[in-house]
Amino acid sequence: MAYTKIKELGRGGFGKVYEVCDGKQETFAMKEFSPNAELQAVIDKGIVSLEDLKKRFFKEVKYQSRVRSRNVVKIIGSCLDNVTPWYVMELGVGTLQDDLIADRTLGNNLKTALFDILAGLEAIHDFGITHRDLKPVNVLKFIEADGSVRYAISDFGLITAVASDTTTITQTGHAGGTPIYAAPELITNFKYATTTADIYSFGAILHDIFGSGSRTPYVELSVPGPCRTIVEKCTKKNPLRRYQDITSLRIDVFEALNSPDLNFSSTDEAEIIKLLSEKEGLSDDEWDRFFEVLDCSTGGYQTSYNLFRSIMSGHISSLASTSPDLFNALGMRFSEYVRSNSHTFDYCDVLADKLERFFNFGSISLKAHALISLLKMGVSHNRWFVERKLLNLAGPSLDSKVANRVLLDVEADSFSLEYYLSCWETSIGANRLQLHPLIAGGADKS
Numbered sequence: 001m002a003y004t005k006i007k008e009l010g011r012g013g014f015g016k017v018y019e020v021c022d023g024k025q026e027t028f029a030m031k032e033f034s035p036n037a038e039l040q041a042v043i044d045k046g047i048v049s050l051e052d053l054k055k056r057f058f059k060e061v062k063y064q065s066r067v068r069s070r071n072v073v074k075i076i077g078s079c080l081d082n083v084t085p086w087y088v089m090e091l092g093v094g095t096l097q098d099d100l101i102a103d104r105t106l107g108n109n110l111k112t113a114l115f116d117i118l119a120g121l122e123a124i125h126d127f128g129i130t131h132r133d134l135k136p137v138n139v140l141k142f143i144e145a146d147g148s149v150r151y152a153i154s155d156f157g158l159i160t161a162v163a164s165d166t167t168t169i170t171q172t173g174h175a176g177g178t179p180i181y182a183a184p185e186l187i188t189n190f191k192y193a194t195t196t197a198d199i200y201s202f203g204a205i206l207h208d209i210f211g212s213g214s215r216t217p218y219v220e221l222s223v224p225g226p227c228r229t230i231v232e233k234c235t236k237k238n239p240l241r242r243y244q245d246i247t248s249l250r251i252d253v254f255e256a257l258n259s260p261d262l263n264f265s266s267t268d269e270a271e272i273i274k275l276l277s278e279k280e281g282l283s284d285d286e287w288d289r290f291f292e293v294l295d296c297s298t299g300g301y302q303t304s305y306n307l308f309r310s311i312m313s314g315h316i317s318s319l320a321s322t323s324p325d326l327f328n329a330l331g332m333r334f335s336e337y338v339r340s341n342s343h344t345f346d347y348c349d350v351l352a353d354k355l356e357r358f359f360n361f362g363s364i365s366l367k368a369h370a371l372i373s374l375l376k377m378g379v380s381h382n383r384w385f386v387e388r389k390l391l392n393l394a395g396p397s398l399d400s401k402v403a404n405r406v407l408l409d410v411e412a413d414s415f416s417l418e419y420y421l422s423c424w425e426t427s428i429g430a431n432r433l434q435l436h437p438l439i440a441g442g443a444d445k446s
Contacts (some may be wrong), residue, residue, distance in 0.1 A: 001077055001089060003030060010100075012155075013039045014057060019091060028076055031087040033057045054085065060156040061087045063129055070384045073140055073154040091155070092140030094206075096151060104209050107150075111257055111346045113139070116151035117202065118253070119349065119385045122246040124153065124337025125195045126392075131156065132193060134201035135181040135209065145388045179217035180204065187218060196239040199249065203242075226256040248354040249315060254350045255309075263363030264304050268293050273310050278312030287319065287326055294333065304337050313357055320361035331358035332363055339373040348383045359393060368405035372415070379423045387428045390440055394435050403438035410442065417442060 003020040009029065010017050013036050020030045022061060034045065043050050065075040078087035088090050094285040096113055099106055108112055117139060125132055130140075131153065138155040183200035185193050190274050203221060210223040210231070221235040222228055230252050236242045243249040265269040275286060282290070290307065297303040311334070335358065338351050352374060359370040371394050378386035394403075412416045417439075421432050432440040 001088075003028070011036065014053065020088065024250060027091050029091040030086055030088050034082055034084065034255075043134065052410055058086060064089075064154075064156040067123050067127055067129070068121055069123035069152075070150060071152050072123055073152045084193070085433060090140075090142065090152070092142050092152070092154075094141045095137050095140065095228070097136035099141060099155070100208055104421045110209060111344075112149055113151050113258075114206075114253055115250070115346045115349055117153065117205070118246050118250050120151075120153040121195075121198055121202065122250075123388075125246065130193060131198050131201075132190070133178060133181075134198050134205070142220075144440035168356045171178075174231075178217060181232045182218065183239070184218040185239060194239060196242045196244065199234050199242045200239075202230045202249070206231045206234065207241065212281070224260045230256055249352060249355075251312065251350050254346055257346075263302060264306065265297050266293070269297055269303055269306065273306055274311075276307075276310040276315065280312070281318045281322070282315070284323065287323070289391050292330075296381050301341065304341075308337055308354075311354065312327050313354070316354065316357040317361065327358075327361065328363045328366050329361050332369055334358060335366070335369045335373045339376045343377070343381065345381065345383060348377060348381050349385050351377065352383075352409075353388050356389060364399070364405050367399075367402045368409055371402070371406055372409060375420050375424060379420050379427065384428050387424055387430075390424070391430055391434060392429070394439060396434075396436055398436040400436070400438060403436040403442075406439055407442040 001022055003022055006027070008016060008018050013390055015031050015033045015035075018032065019027060020032045021027050031204070032148060033054060035050070039053070043049055043053070061075060061078050065070065065078075065423070067139065073092070074090050076088040079085065080087075080329040090128050092298060096117075099113070117134075121131070121134070133155060134153065138153060140154050142152060144150055181201045181204040183197040186197060204215075206355070207215060207221045207223055210222065210225055210227050215221060219235075220237055221231050223231045230249070234242055234249070243252075268289070271284075272290050275282065276290075294304065294307055311330075316327075316389045319330065335355060338355055344350060355370050355374060361365050362370065371390065374386055374390040374393070377383070378390055394406075407417075409415070421435075421440075424430065425432060434440075
């Protein structure tokens, strides 16, 4: 494919970025390998070779091409054996940095940007990759056909696969990330930094939004308000004290951004919510009180929302280890709540994370119920994150007993698996053959 350069959009240490168009006059962004003067001086001194830098550029294309997520900028094409290697990717309308400079509240719609970043990071981390230079200028903004906004992570120029033997060039000052967003360990241990380095950078972005004034690089950060504990945990100097996964971070961000007082239908409900906020390991009597409130309350949807929103990962794993039967009962109730109600986009992601926890510890019947709930919620809400999670959980390695139970439940509920899988395929560009063969084949019979 031939591309025509329209204008230069910017340049960094490793290359230049141009707006280009193809033969159909569709526009894209082209990144061309072209070390700047500062980096060229480092090459001339023999600190790093041009070939080593090209290898890093090639890996940028390789890794970014592998990660399939609407929140990671898509690679359209590349030519890596050219004298000047290049690749072409989606063209954004701007960056998160542009938006934050214009309005730190993003028009009072922070959730879209923050949850899109978390979804993109999770997709990257699922491939065993650490970005290492996450910052607002590397988060591109896109306007979808329906007018909605999407943010996606770009600039993989500084990432490297975990446990790879990539040569670090930290001594040049070009491989340690951007100082005010970079984790402390990137100064001395860039090569072996883990995904928690990206967690630190996310905390620094939160500081951009909720903090004030300039900040010192590589230090623990804090902000006022409901995101204070999140920023402090994200930016702990010791990586082991940070969030260890995106799931837990996403749940806490959701809670912080939806922190106004809940409305309770009874004193019992308020007491149970308070109890859940104070401890993860509830006693049998306390769990009995939880179910009593869930079953007997006149609060309807609001009570279910309050209770299930208060169930955290720690509660799920604790109950699974102490009372499997009660755990499966709770999981079925939660799964039914997920599939039977409408939810906000950001809450869909949180619900999917919790549903995955129930799936991991659940019985065959609970696993099957959870998969159907993921499919229903993902399709009905057009939420790519949820639909991708279904793909990860219901692949060929799924226990055949669970796949058979899915088909049994589909038949019993007169559920059109064919319809939902067709919508699912169209939504995320997947193929049902990527699912367990029993589920893929069973769609024709539903």
